[in-house]
Amino acid sequence: MPSLFDPIRLGSLDLPNRILMAPLTRGRSTREHVPTPIMAEYYAQRAGAGLIITEATGISQEGLGWPYAPGIWNEAQVEAWKPIVKAVHDKGGRIALQLWHMGYLVHPDFLGGQPPVSSSARTAPDEAHTYEGKKPYGEARALREDEIPRLLADYENAAKNAVAAGFDGVQIHAANGYLIDEFLRDGANKRTDRYGGSIENRVRLLTKIAQTVAGVVGPERTGIRFSPNGPIQGVDDSDPHAVFGLAAEVMARIGLAYIELREPGPNGTFGKATVAPVAPTIKKAFGGPVILNCDYDGPKAQAAVESGEADAIAFGRPYLANPDLPERIAEGAPLNKDDMKTWYSQGPEGYVDYPTLSQAKAA
Template structure:
């Protein structure tokens, strides 16, 4: 926990892993689904990330699919082909030109998929075959996810290798580090929580077994990057995508203890007051950060319904070291400038969050004085 003898604000510099950052405002992973063909990052994405990059600022990409079976949202980017790596190189170069630091969030949706998004129309895969009523985005729009099958033990071990390969490709693409997506009901989360993990092998049952995949994947990522350039995102008590656990406080406390063994750069937490992109409990304290702050030893990033005042409050209390702003960063590419200068924020348009073109993506206006700053 950071020394709080001096007041910490959004504009206090901070060391995150091996990086010295100028401020504590984070662009979090935001699924926007703007790729067109081959799930390859394109010029819209180059502009989008460049617009939001600042000198000494920290950005995390949208969830980036590690292999062909990992897709659940048509238009989300991948990092498993040479063409995808080439597309990401343009993004990282644009961010670095602005002086920003950018991590690639690696993920696999697990059961949150549809045959039309799977190789050869195969069944989606996940921790266990448990019915659920969630939606995925296909070329035909939002449709119910299709039933999945449970992964065989050998397939789970093969997925760890795919994460390792994705971490290598992220390095090739020019990223500064990688973040593991372990939240929102996707593959890692499906293994963590007992509502979705009914396995009887080494990856199911006890908490030790259920965190095994998370630890093995992180070890693979650390093998490539070193621990000071690897983070993880978790969503304790999150219910998005039909998630549940019989004892989430114990589970995520144990997970945080295990993460300490890896000496990661950071733990990125989604507060349970957020369900997908909807704030469902305005005014609720950041309970996940408050609980895990006393367990996890390294830097923590809090995400979930924060405005500037709430962000300053959580920093001052010491429950988090940095704060991520999703919807506000979507509508305000100059969010850092606006916060620093007390400028009102532009409103976001939910209708353009997912898919489409540059509308609601790269066409949000900068404050008129920004160019002269």
């Protein structure tokens, strides 16, 4: 039986265990979206993960609408990421950068008052986090077809910068209602051109982005994240098994290293499933490693790996407060509880001050 603590190969990456750190937005960069030194300490503390997938990182200013989130589109950001990557490597860890375009979830405040872009002209539900507090979203405009080459160039630039910063790989963020998801799902995509309508058309932008990124980083160092089985941030689909099944087939043809899925159950903490799990459809269509993520604890994760339902598990919230999560899972030890008030704050509190198991025992 496979175990969470067995090694696994994802593309060209050999991982010592199957406990991955999922992307977790933390808001510790500058207002110019430049990473800060404290981030090196945070990620190095969690280097025991089989693979760290960084917090979502903007490929361009157009695509980044979260206060104090990091970017990867300019030289200052690249230089600031380098010591973070080195700190993880010095601890024996592996780290991949998640590439992010937020689509219609970018507030105009981040764009000098200009509207964000999406698959179609529409407005996100709820409110956006801005530097002045929460505000209603503005209406997005449909990304023009003649703008697609510019978008692909932004992904290419970000991928080149990730390589320059020393990352072991990248993950394309195609989940959670952000730009790629807005093109994939018919609840958001109302286009009538080559990027809308049929499932084949809606997968077209994803395909071009994956080809572009893999062409820079190498498909064997490129992964992707989907969130297929329920509405999220105003984005949903009428037939997710069909659209994500085709998306997985295309990712296999491009040769991507793995697919990570954020797929909650019917009573998920953040988001609820509205259809049967899509993961089996994706796993069959992809044929390579599939990583599941959502509301797992150690025993549930081990059961999913043993059964073959998943090849590895990505843990999100447990990694906030437990830098030594693999050790705690191995020992069946209790987990530190995270403090939601410090998820997106800018200081060390609730970021680098959670004790390891050995520190807690010594206290």
